[in-house]
Structure formats: C-alpha cells, structure tokens
Amino acid sequence: xxxxxxxxxxxxxxxxxxxxxxxxxxxxxxxxxxxxxxxxxxxxxxxxxxxxxxxxxxxxxxxxxxxxxxxxxxxxxxxxxxxxxxxxxxxxxxxxxxxxxxxxxxxxxxxxxxxxxxxxxxxxxxxxxxxxxxxxxxxxxxxxxxxxxxxxxxxxxxxxxxxxxxxxxxxxxxxxxxxxxxxxxxxxxxxxxxxxxxxxxxxxxxxxxxxxxxxxxxxxxxxxxxxxxxxxxxxxxxxxxxxxxxxxxxxxxxxxxxxxxxxxxxxxxxxxxxxxxxxxxxxxxxxxxxxxxxxxxxxxxxxxxxxxxxxxxxxxxxxxxxxxxxxxxxxxxxxxxxxxxxxxxxxxxxxxxxxxxxxxxxxxxxxxxxxxxxxxxxxxxxxxxxxxxxxxxxxxxxxxxxxxxxxxxxxxxxxxxxxxxxxxxxxxxxxxxxxxxxxxxxxxxxxxxxxxxxxxxxxxxxxxxxxxxxxxxxxxxxxxxxxxxxxxx
Amino acid sequence: xxxxxxxxxxxxxxxxxxxxxxxxxxxxxxxxxxxxxxxxxxxxxxxxxxxxxxxxxxxxxxxxxxxxxxxxxxxxxxxxxxxxxxxxxxxxxxxxxxxxxxxxxxxxxxxxxxxxxxxxxxxxxxxxxxxxxxxxxxxxxxxxxxxxxxxxxxxxxxxxxxxxxxxxxxxxxxxxxxxxxxxxxxxxxxxxxxxxxxxxxxxxxxxxxxxxxxxxxxxxxxxxxxxxxxxxxxxxxxxxxxxxxxxxxxxxxxxxxxxxxxxxxxxxxxxxxxxxxxxxxxxxxxxxxxxxxxxxxxxxxxxxxxxxxxxxxxx
Numbered sequence: 001x002x003x004x005x006x007x008x009x010x011x012x013x014x015x016x017x018x019x020x021x022x023x024x025x026x027x028x029x030x031x032x033x034x035x036x037x038x039x040x041x042x043x044x045x046x047x048x049x050x051x052x053x054x055x056x057x058x059x060x061x062x063x064x065x066x067x068x069x070x071x072x073x074x075x076x077x078x079x080x081x082x083x084x085x086x087x088x089x090x091x092x093x094x095x096x097x098x099x100x101x102x103x104x105x106x107x108x109x110x111x112x113x114x115x116x117x118x119x120x121x122x123x124x125x126x127x128x129x130x131x132x133x134x135x136x137x138x139x140x141x142x143x144x145x146x147x148x149x150x151x152x153x154x155x156x157x158x159x160x161x162x163x164x165x166x167x168x169x170x171x172x173x174x175x176x177x178x179x180x181x182x183x184x185x186x187x188x189x190x191x192x193x194x195x196x197x198x199x200x201x202x203x204x205x206x207x208x209x210x211x212x213x214x215x216x217x218x219x220x221x222x223x224x225x226x227x228x229x230x231x232x233x234x235x236x237x238x239x240x241x242x243x244x245x246x247x248x249x250x251x252x253x254x255x256x257x258x259x260x261x262x263x264x265x266x267x268x269x270x271x272x273x274x275x276x277x278x279x280x281x282x283x284x285x286x287x288x289x290x291x292x293x294x295x296x297x298x299x300x301x302x303x304x305x306x307x308x309x310x311x312x313x314x315x316x317x318x319x320x321x322x323x324x325x326x327x328x329x330x331x332x333x334x335x336x337x338x339x340x341x342x343x344x345x346x347x348x349x350x351x352x353x354x355x356x357x358x359x360x361x362x363x364x365x366x367x368x369x370x371x372x373x374x375x376x377x378x379x380x381x382x383x384x385x386x387x388x389x390x391x392x393x394x395x396x397x398x399x400x401x402x403x404x405x406x407x408x409x410x411x412x413x414x415x416x417x418x419x420x421x422x423x424x425x426x427x428x429x430x431x432x433x434x435x436x437x438x439x440x441x442x443x444x445x446x447x448x449x450x451x452x453x454x455x456x457x458x459x460x461x462x463x464x465x466x467x468x469x470x471x472x473x474x475x476x477x478x479x480x481x482x483x484x485x486x487x488x489x
Numbered sequence: 490x491x492x493x494x495x496x497x498x499x500x501x502x503x504x505x506x507x508x509x510x511x512x513x514x515x516x517x518x519x520x521x522x523x524x525x526x527x528x529x530x531x532x533x534x535x536x537x538x539x540x541x542x543x544x545x546x547x548x549x550x551x552x553x554x555x556x557x558x559x560x561x562x563x564x565x566x567x568x569x570x571x572x573x574x575x576x577x578x579x580x581x582x583x584x585x586x587x588x589x590x591x592x593x594x595x596x597x598x599x600x601x602x603x604x605x606x607x608x609x610x611x612x613x614x615x616x617x618x619x620x621x622x623x624x625x626x627x628x629x630x631x632x633x634x635x636x637x638x639x640x641x642x643x644x645x646x647x648x649x650x651x652x653x654x655x656x657x658x659x660x661x662x663x664x665x666x667x668x669x670x671x672x673x674x675x676x677x678x679x680x681x682x683x684x685x686x687x688x689x690x691x692x693x694x695x696x697x698x699x700x701x702x703x704x705x706x707x708x709x710x711x712x713x714x715x716x717x718x719x720x721x722x723x724x725x726x727x728x729x730x731x732x733x734x735x736x737x738x739x740x741x742x743x744x745x746x747x748x749x750x751x752x753x754x755x756x757x758x759x760x761x762x763x764x765x766x767x768x769x770x771x772x773x774x775x776x777x778x779x780x781x782x783x784x785x786x787x788x789x790x791x792x793x794x795x796x797x798x799x800x801x802x803x804x
Contacts, residue, residue, distance in 0.1 A: 032761065035572060041528065042529025043529070117539065120529050120532050121532075122536050171574075172574055187574075187579060188752075188753025188761070212655060215748065216749060216751070218638055218749070219653065219654055223654060223655075225645075226652060227649070228655060
C-alpha cells in the first residue's frame with residue numbers, strides 16, 4: 001500500500017516537473033476568429049491565430065517587418081519586372097500528409113484572384129495575369145505590369161498557400177504547412193494548436209499552444225493576474241499596464257502596429273471641401289493630449305498616413321503642429337465660423353475616448369461637433385459605405401495602405417489625380433531607391449492636402465509572463481508568431 | 490380538458506409564428522451588412538457581393554423568412570455566417586455550458602434560500618431575522634456582474650483557488666468542469682437566493698398563522714416538528730413557482746456572467762452574434778429562447794389546470 005502511494009506521489013511529482021519545463025503556452029486574445037480560413041475573411045483574429053503557425057505563404061513577415069522567403073526558397077524576376085519565377089522548397093507537406101507542390105501554389109493564387117473570390121485583400125492579386133506550373137517545385141507568376149511590391153504582397157496572411165482538397169472545410173479544419181496544426185477548437189472558448197511532427201523547417205520550442213478568447217477588459221486583467229493566461233499580446237486594458245509593469249512576475253510588450261489612427265474627414269462634405277478648413281482642424285488637434293488621455297501615453301504621433309517604424313517614413317508632424325491660434329485664423333479666412341460637424345465614432349476606446357478629447361479641442365477653436373457612437377456594423381453602413389459623416393476616428397491597421405488615398409470612392413473621398421498617378425508609378429517601380437522616393441512624395445502630398453487629421457500610430461500593448469521569450473513586440477502584420485517563442489529556465 | 494389543451498396549443502403555435510416574424514423583422518432591419526462586416530475595410534464591392542451570394546443574403550426578405558421558418562420546423566437552423574457551421578451544432582455545444590450553469594445556480598440558490606428563509610421565519614423579529622433581511626436586501630441590490638468581479642478578485646487573483654474563468658469542457662472531467670462553473674454559479678445564485686429566501690420567509694410566516702398549524706401544535710407536536718412536518722410543505726408552493734420563473738431568468742441572465750467569466754455559453758453566443766452581425770445565429774438563438782419560455786408557460790398553464798378544475802372550464 002505504502003509503496004503504491006509512493007509511486008503515485010512520484011508520478012505526480014514527475015508530472016508537475018514536466019509541466020514546469022514548459023513547452024506549451026496560453027495566449028489571450030480579445031476576439032475569437034469567426035473561422036480559420038485567412039483567405040476568406042478580413043477578421044484580424046484569424047491571422048492572429050494561424051499566421052506563420054498554421055499557414056505559410058511564398059514569403060513571410062518577420063518580427064521587424066522585413067519580408068523573407070518561406071515556402072519559396074528563392075525567386076527570379078525577369079528583366080522587365082513582370083515575370084516572377086518562384087523556386088519552392090521541396091519536401092514540404094500539408095497537415096493532411098499530402099505534398100505541397102507548384103500545383104497547390106497555382107491553385108491558391110488562382111482561387112484568391114478568381115471572379116467569385118471572397119478574399120478580403122483581393123487587390124493583392126489583381127496584377128496577376130497568369131500562374132503557370134513549370135515543374136513540381138517551380139511556379140511562374142506573370143504580372144500584367146511590373147509591381148515592385150509583389151513579393152511583399154505574397155507575405156500577407158491572405159496570400160497563404162492552401163491545400164485544394166481542404167477548401168470545403170477550410171473554415172473549421174484548416175490544413176496548412178506550418179509548424180503547428182489545429183488540435184481542437186472549442187468554439188467560444190479556445191483554440192488549441194499542436195506540434196506538426198512533419199514540419200519542413202526548424203521545429204519550434206513549443207509543443208502546443210492555446211489561444212483563449214476573453215473580450216471583457218476586466219476579465220482579461222483577472223485572467224492574467226490569476227495565471228490562466230501566459231501572454232496577452234493585444235491586451236485590452238491599458239489602464240492596468242502600470243500595475244503589470246511593477247510586478248516582477250510579468251513583462252510588458254510595448255511595440256508598434258501598422259495602425260495609422262486618423263481623424264478621417266469627408267473630403268466631399270460641403271463643410272470640409274475647403275482645404276483651409278481641414279488644415280485648421282489639423283492645427284486644432286493636440287496629438288500628445290489624445291495619446292495621453294485616450295491611450296494612457298502609448299502611441300507615436302504621425303503627420304501623414306505612414307508607419308513611423310518604416311524606413312521610408314517622413315516625419316511631417318511639424319507641418320500640422322498644435323496651433324489653435326492659426327486654426328482660428330484659417331477658419332476665419334475660409335469664412336467657416338460657427339461650424340458644426342458630425343463626429344461618428346466606432347467602438348474601440350481610441351475612437352470613443354479620443355473622440356471626446358478631439359471634440360473639446362475643436363470646441364476651443366470654435367468648431368462644434370455632434371458625437372454619435374456607432375457599433376462596427378453601423379459604422380460600416382453609415383460612414384464607410386454611406387459616406388454620411390463629416391469626421392470619424394479609425395485606425396487603419398493594414399500594412400502599407402497609403403494606396404487607399406488613390407481610391408476616390410474610398411470613404412474619406414480624397415480625389416487627386418496626381419496622387420493616383422504617383423501610386424501607379426509606385427506599382428511599376430521595382431528599384432528600392434525609386435520606391436522610397438515615391439513613397440516620400442506620397443506622404444508629403446496627403447499631408448499638404450490635409451486629407452485627414454493624422455493622429456498617432458496605434459501602439460501594441462501586451463503583457464506576458466516574465467519568463468517568456470520571443471514574442472513579437474511589434475506587429476508588422478496581424479500575427480502571433482509562435483515559431484520563435486520559448487520559456488526561459 | 491381536451492378542448493383546453495387544444496386551445497392552449499393553438500395559442501402556443503400562434504405565439505411562435507408572431508414571435509418569429511417580430512424577431513426576423515427586427516434583426517433584419519438593423520443596419521449592417523454581414524458580408525461587408527466580414528470582409529473589412531479594404532474589400533472591393535464585387536467581393537462583398539460575391540460573399541452575399543455565398544451566404545444566401547441576396548434573396549428577398551419574404552423568401553429568406555420562409556426558408557428560415559420552415560428550416561426551423563425541420564430542425565435546420567441554418568448555417569452561421571461567421572463560423573460556417575450549422576447553428577444547431579453551435580447552440581447544442583453552448584447549451585452544455587449554459588444549462589448546467591443554470592441548474593447549478595438554481596440548486597445553489599435553493600439550497601441557500603430555503604434554510605435561510607425558514608430560519609428567518611422561525612425567528613421572526615429576532616436578530617437572526619433582522620440580519621437575514623438585511624443581507625438579502627443587499628443581495629438583491631448588488632448587481633451580479635459586480636459581485637462576479639469581486640469573486641474573481643478574491644478567489645482567482647488573490648487566493649488562486651479557482652481560475653478567473655473559461656471552461657475546460659466536460660470531456661476533461663466532471664470535477665474540473667464543475668469547479669470552473671462554481672464562481673459563475675455563485676455569482677448568478679446570490680441575487681436569486683436573496684429573492685427566494687424572502688419569498689420563503691413570508692410564505693412560511695403566512696402558513697404559520699393558519700388554523701391547521703394551531704391544530705398540529707395542539708395535538709402535541711413541537712414547534713420544530715410542526716414547521717418541518719406541516720408548514721414547510723405548504724409554504725413551498727409559492728417558492729416552487731418562483732423557482733420555475735427563475736429558471737428562464739437565469740438562463741437569459743447568464744449573458745453578462747458568461748462574459749465576465751468568458752464561458753462559451755449561449756449568452757456569449759448571442760453577444761458575439763450581435764457584434765459580428767451573425768444574424769442567423771442571433772435569430773435562431775433568440776427564437777429558441779422564446780420557444781423555451783412559451784413552452785414553460787404552456788406547461789405551467791397545464792399544471793395549474795390539473796390542480797384547479799375551475800381553470801379548465803374558463804377557456
């Protein structure tokens with residue numbers, strides 16, 4: 001009897017120590033992905049689970065935002081920049097055991113650009129004229145015009161390579177080539193990923209990972225504090241970050257996102273069509289006050305629609321520096337006194353809290369605002385689709401999205417043929433120096449036209465157990481890349 | 490009796506048809522295109538149109554209503570827009586959290602309320618009664634989500650006896666699952682127990698004043714024997730009615746508690762469905778809840794009729 005008890009105890013101790021040498025992690029996320037098919041929906045939460053973990057593309061983003069080869073080992077570009085020949089890695093297997101070949105790449109790209117495709121970023125593929133299989137490990141992509149950003153486009157989560165036979169069930173049973181595969185999905189609660197033993201590349205240190213969905217900020221705080229969650233990269237309660245920072249059990253993960261947060265202005269609205277009015281609004285805004293008041297001090301001021309951590313960023317914040325006196329003068333000059341504008345705010349706290357602050361800043365220069373708080377779906381309907389607004393606050397979280405200013409039908413309705421020409425030129429330019437030059441010019445042009453009020457780059461504020469290493473502090477794309485994550489001893 | 494049951498059945502059917510019409514209209518009228526919502530800010534209009542087609546959102550209102558209503562009759566609740574799985578599967582899985590949670594809370598609330606109410610009634614006017622009345626007053630006044638957060642801070646964050654929330658799943662073991670449901674059940678049960686204890690107390694006090702209680706004492710029973718043997722049974726009738734009402738209240742009231750404890754229950758499903766514009770899920774779950782409430786009312790009506798013959802002739 002006693003020996004048996006001893007063995008049981010020993011076994012228990014063994015189990016416990018096994019759990020201590022940690023090879024699993026529980027990640028908290030605010031939103032649950034609606035499905036697990038990154039090629040069929042825009043929800044950021046999908047990529048935050050599957051990007052780099054379950055699915056891989058021809059190329060991929062790294063933590064610093066650079067793009068490196070993934071399923072494509074290398075590629076050649078033709079002289080005129082229209083033909084990309086991708087050399088695929090050999091011996092790559094999908095989670096269902098089938099080989100990943102050039103056929104699958106062709107299938108994935110053709111599916112994404114098809115007429116009836118529901119890919120949320122279809123524009124990434126629009127320049128593709130044809131995709132041809134050369135042999136099992138070589139695929140040739142012909143573009144209708146040169147596109148210097150094509151290789152970066154292929155790093156997006158929406159451009160991952162999928163297994164043709166898995167498409168019908170892709171929403172709930174994703175089949176990719178990544179180092180993790182889906183263990184199980186308890187809808188509403190969590191998604192468990194397990195190690196893929198047949199992974200072609202370096203095996204990650206983690207054997208399994210759980211994504212747990214906690215939308216309520218208070219619940220997120222409690223779950224972190226209680227140790228239910230090991231890391232919460234997109235932590236929803238910034239007001240409690242200081243508390244975690246002071247606790248040696250935790251580390252803070254503060255970084256930058258691709259989210260340019262703007263005070264969107266309806267350029268076709270009668271009241272805002274005059275550039276002087278938009279300039280006045282830009283000068284009426286005190287960015288630091290918004291960052292401190294709405295974001296608890298986390299966020300980098302921006303002066304144009306571009307991420308400050310990008311090497312091509314031009315700091316234009318001085319051009320729209322806080323100057324209420326100048327704002328009042330500009331308004332007088334434009335004959336726009338006693339202005340009343342609608343300010344329609346989506347749910348995130350940067351918009352709701354930021355909106356209150358901006359309203360009071362605008363009031364200080366003589367602009368009244370009518371605030372209405374909208375749910376996302378209402379916002380999409382009224383502001384995004386209906387263009388029935390004067391002002392709104394939104395964070396544009398897609399990477400490298402300055403090209404939205406070339407779409408006159410886009411919700412803020414900026415129409416400038418010069419800018420559109422600039423974007424066409426950018427698409428055609430393959431030379432990095434030339435591209436930098438164009439991007440700088442583009443940033444200046446929208447700043448000069450005061451298209452929107454450029455507020456700040458959304459910070460990524462996360463909390464994690466102090467022993468975790470290798471989580472991305474920044475989010476160059478929406479992802480929780482676990483391939484390099486490990487526990488310190 | 491048969492005529493009574495038939496007339497009740499017809500009114501049940503009519504209620505369901507009217508409810509389904511109201512639910513469908515209200516939810517479809519709310520602005521917000523599910524397809525546009527799913528595809529985000531960068532999607533081109535034709536992509537949105539393609540998705541609308543795929544989700545079956547492009548038909549007329551009438552044809553979509555009919556498809557939905559007749560689908561439900563055959564047990565087909567449609568396919569969730571966002572999860573892309575049958576709604577029935579989603580609901581089924583969530584019921585396995587919400588239903589046990591509700592029952593757990595109901596049992597807790599009854600176990601607390603009945604003895605406490607009996608004690609208060611037996612010691613009427615004494616310090617115990619006074620204390621219990623004060624405590625139940627507070628129990629009713631405290632919002633249950635606030636109480637829930639308090640429980641989390643004490644038992645999960647400080648003492649670490651429980652997790653802060655989440656649900657492991659019944660296949661991971663009954664005890665683990667029950668443990669995960671304990672704090673939420675306590676939070677849900679407290680206000681219900683407070684109400685129930687007060688009902689128990691007043692009902693028992695009323696019963697204690699009845700003639701047969703005097704008779705019971707007169708034939709030689711002790712106060713204790715009389716209360717437990719005669720009064721309690723009779724006093725329990727209104728309490729049972731309240732418990733029945735509380736069941737549907739708890740099932741619906743779990744929405745907030747499920748969010749505080751991030752439990753994958755029915756309430757959270759509705760909540761997610763609304764924010765993600767997963768209209769078909771919202772419609773079907775609401776319809777299911779309506780059905781449950783109407784069915785319970787129907788059964789209660791029948792039960793009353795069985796007890797009281799006058800009701801049978803009244804309709």
